[in-house]
Amino acid sequence: MLALFLSALAMTVIVGVRYLLTSGAFAWATSRKFPQRLVGQRAQVRREIGWSLASAAIYGVPAGVVAWAWQQRGWTRIYMGARDYPLWWLPLSVLAFLLAHDTWFYWTHRWMHRPTPFRIAHAVHHASKPPTAWAAMSFHPWEALTGAVVIPLLVFVIPIHVAALGVVLAVMTVMGVTNHMGWEMFPLMLVHGKAGQWLITASHHELHHQRYRCNYGLYFRFWDRLCGTDSGLGEFAAAGAVRGGSRCIGRGNGAALNAERQPDGQRGGAARP
Numbered sequence: 001m002l003a004l005f006l007s008a009l010a011m012t013v014i015v016g017v018r019y020l021l022t023s024g025a026f027a028w029a030t031s032r033k034f035p036q037r038l039v040g041q042r043a044q045v046r047r048e049i050g051w052s053l054a055s056a057a058i059y060g061v062p063a064g065v066v067a068w069a070w071q072q073r074g075w076t077r078i079y080m081g082a083r084d085y086p087l088w089w090l091p092l093s094v095l096a097f098l099l100a101h102d103t104w105f106y107w108t109h110r111w112m113h114r115p116t117p118f119r120i121a122h123a124v125h126h127a128s129k130p131p132t133a134w135a136a137m138s139f140h141p142w143e144a145l146t147g148a149v150v151i152p153l154l155v156f157v158i159p160i161h162v163a164a165l166g167v168v169l170a171v172m173t174v175m176g177v178t179n180h181m182g183w184e185m186f187p188l189m190l191v192h193g194k195a196g197q198w199l200i201t202a203s204h205h206e207l208h209h210q211r212y213r214c215n216y217g218l219y220f221r222f223w224d225r226l227c228g229t230d231s232g233l234g235e236f237a238a239a240g241a242v243r244g245g246s247r248c249i250g251r252g253n254g255a256a257l258n259a260e261r262q263p264d265g266q267r268g269g270a271a272r273p
């Protein structure tokens with residue numbers, strides 16, 4: 001029992017430190033690249049860090065249980081030998097985890113935009129206007145719980161090499177931070193190219209934070225496209241969010257940010273679902 005407790009504690013610290021380092025690094029990059037970007041957002045950033053550190057504990061406990069089950073009991077399907085499964089399974093397992101996580105996220109996220117769960121939980125995430133790199137884990141504990149169980153459950157079902165799992169966690173961490181930082185770090189060629197039609201980067205998620213009722217996905221645009229909730233790429237509203245001398249503008253509907261025209265009831269106030 002002590003081993004389980006220590007494992008949960010260690011993972012909580014690791015998740016918290018990982019958040020502080022990653023969000024801190026991208027927030028620093030933001031302030032260097034766009035000095036105006038974080039001006040006047042001190043109070044919001046403090047709130048984002050507070051909620052995110054609380055989320056770290058909620059993410060850390062199931063992660064700690066997995067680490068314990070893996071190391072002490074051998075219950076998970078995490079493997080160490082590179083040849084325990086065919087080599088082609090390495091990239092495929094990463095894709096399988098990302099697709100499963102994306103699917104879970106899309107549907108729980110859509111559900112959380114229903115009035116009651118929005119008011120109780122998801123409003124916390126949308127209180128960031130516009131979000132910053134610190135908002136990566138800025139969730140109400142109920143929402144953090146829905147996100148924290150996915151990967152820990154998947155490792156009991158889908159075999160994955162420990163290094164491939166590291167890749168999944170790295171993608172999850174970096175995309176969670178960069179999708180909120182208010183500027184696009186990926187080349188515009190990628191974002192506006194064929195890959196960008198299917199992959200989610202900051203330009204896509206920014207529009208979700210502006211319009212609420214669209215662009216619910218996490219990594220891929222598949223579910224948004226299939227369900228008719230994809231509104232294309234957004235425009236970064238914050239002053240100074242320019243890149244390479246030109247505005248970071250998607251070719252989607254980002255310019256049409258007139259909240260008055262949005263049909264949903266979730267605009268204009270985080271606690272107004």
Ligand SMILES: [Zn+2]
Pocket residue numbers: 125131180205209
């Ligand atoms: Zn978000």
Ligand SMILES: [Zn+2]
Pocket residue numbers: 109113122126208212
């Ligand atoms: Zn949302």
